[in-house]
Amino acid sequence: MAKERVERDEEDLVRLYLTDIGQYPLLTKEDEVRLAQAIEAGVAARAEMDAGGNLTPARKRELRKTVREGEDAERTFVQSNLRLVVSIAK
Numbered sequence: 001m002a003k004e005r006v007e008r009d010e011e012d013l014v015r016l017y018l019t020d021i022g023q024y025p026l027l028t029k030e031d032e033v034r035l036a037q038a039i040e041a042g043v044a045a046r047a048e049m050d051a052g053g054n055l056t057p058a059r060k061r062e063l064r065k066t067v068r069e070g071e072d073a074e075r076t077f078v079q080s081n082l083r084l085v086v087s088i089a090k
Helices: 003-022 029-050 055-090
Strands: none
Touching: 003 055, 029 055
């Protein structure tokens, strides 16, 4: 009886996960290129910030924005590719 409940709970968790990742569309080639460029720009912006140097407040704001956009792009890329992995595994 306990084993059946564990199996049912596991099935519910898998269903919940599949429903969650189903919210993200599969990426087109153009999406992948756009996201990769945003990720690369974010990495470059982070490197510029970490290097220090004389950055104006405006440049710092611009770099922080680019870093955030890169992080958002990375999250989108990963989440969309998780959906791809599941669709291939089925």
